[in-house]
Amino acid sequence: MSPLGRPAKYTQEFRRDAVELVRSSGRPINEVARELGMSHETLRNWVRKHEQQNSGAGSAVPAGAGLSVADKDAEIARLHAQMAELRQEKEILRKAAAYFAKEMDR
Secondary structure: OOOOOOOOOOOHHHHHHHHHHHHHHHOOOOHHHHOOOOHHHHHHHHHHHHHHHHHOOOOOOOOOOOHHHHHHHHHHHHHHHHHHHHHHHHHHHHHHHHHHHHHHHH
């Protein structure tokens, strides 16, 4: 429960993962929040809090610290598969946009 006596809406693990997604993806907070189905202000507050907690000299932990080589390899493979899927989706959308643009000219 939160200090106000109501149950927390998001788990600590979800918060940590959401902040890491913002930090590692390089995408805007608004975009990540929309994808996660949450308020961008909530996510922005989590990111700020994380940055404040890790702003001390030498306290920043490199991404992937504490992961085994196998875990890192699995994550790289997952990201490659996701990238391939996103490239396919982008190509489909590009072709669809070209098709509809051509249809608009008729």
